[in-house]
Amino acid sequence: MRMAAKAERASAIEIVVVILPESSIMSLASVLDPMRAANRVAGRQVFRWRLLSGDGQAAMLTCGLPVAVDGRFSPPLAGDVLLVIGGFNLERHTGKRFFATLQECARHFDVVAGIESGCWLLGRSGLLNGRRATAHWEELEDFGQAFPALTVIGDRFVTDGKYWTSGGASPTFDMMLHLITERLGPALALDVASIFVYDQMHSPTDVQPFVSLGRIEVRDPELAGAIRLMERTLERPMTVAALARRLAISQRKLEQVFARGLSTSPGAYYLRLRLQVAHRLVRDSGIPMRDIALRCGFDSLSAFSRAYRREYGESPLKMRSANRAASLAAG
Known part of the structure; x- marks a missing residue:
């Protein structure tokens, strides 16, 4: 035995x-x-x-x-x-x-x-x-x-x-x-x-975040709360004033929180977050550009293309074509 x-x-x-x-x-x-x-x-x-x-x-x-x-x-x-x-x-x-x-x-x-x-x-x-x-x-x-x-x-x-x-x-x-x-x-x-100095063991039911905040959630809960709210509203972006109201702080305070924590404005960060999500979808999926634009809060394909070109230097269509060509060459 x-x-x-x-x-x-x-x-x-x-x-x-x-x-x-x-x-x-x-x-x-x-x-x-x-x-x-x-x-x-x-x-x-x-x-x-x-x-x-x-x-x-x-x-x-x-x-x-x-x-x-x-x-x-x-x-x-x-x-x-x-x-x-x-x-x-x-x-x-x-x-x-x-x-x-x-x-x-x-x-x-x-x-x-x-x-x-x-x-x-x-x-x-x-x-x-x-x-x-x-x-x-x-x-x-x-x-x-x-x-x-x-x-x-x-x-x-x-x-x-x-x-x-x-x-x-x-x-x-x-x-x-x-x-x-x-x-x-x-x-x-x-x-x-x-x-592995892994400080937080997650349970299965913890929700996947778009942005990994790490210590920000403890050090600056107002900034973390704002970013999480932005994540939840990518398809229907809110104005900075509306974000501040939802977070129960003044617009001025919200701007100070982002300036102090990320050296940017809430509006600029919100747009960057939407474009980062769009960029991944452009490169790594076959989703039509119009659908990507809507998912990421742009009410027209032309507005999405302009914003994308300003951020990444070329149109989303060119970016997708170049990425596909590189994948085929590597394969």
Whole structure:
């Protein structure tokens, strides 16, 4: 009996990580480093993992770094946790065989997680039907429209039964801490977070922010509150006076808060925030320009194009064309 208990404690949690080309190195690190740190803190191998790719070849990440893998993602596979990390241009790197493999292998794992664009892969495989899921905040609306059988929510990460999804690199780190907490206890999870000087462990239901405020929320809550209000009203931007009224401070005070904290005016920051969101959609999605303009609070395509050109030096159409040409050349 004692020998069986000892063997159970000593057995490692078996992880399979599937990495697609054009994924983020931060997402990969957010998966691997918490497990490495947990092994270090525990003083034994509590996690054991294999890194696989769709074709068994090294996966080239968005930063230009090739990541060597242990083999090809193909059945038979089984274990405790299957983590699928996706990035840009999923259609280039997946096909019928990949989805068939994902559907088959998912049956043999206790947890199956989609990370970054990995949530799209789980969605296209039908594995998330009838479940709650999340995606990166830039893609939430499109993700929900693409998979009407899902309940899409903007939380940092979502666990629904055995299927987990995360909305980015930092939420993935939170998700791995959650896994460590579930499997190995909160004390070890806290030790792992401390190794990375990670001050705030988030719960699954924390909402994804557009802007990572860090210490600003503690140091300057009025500034943080204003930025969060701007985030919530991107599609229907408010006047600076209306922002101040909603925040229950004077317009003069609001201007002072932004000048002191960010060396800019609230109006200039609000416009920059809207354009930053638009810029990501222009580069990384196929959403029509008119829809991007409306999503980011511009009442006409011409107004959006003028503002975008002033900020980035060229029109959104030229920016998208140049980005697509660069992607094709790299591929």
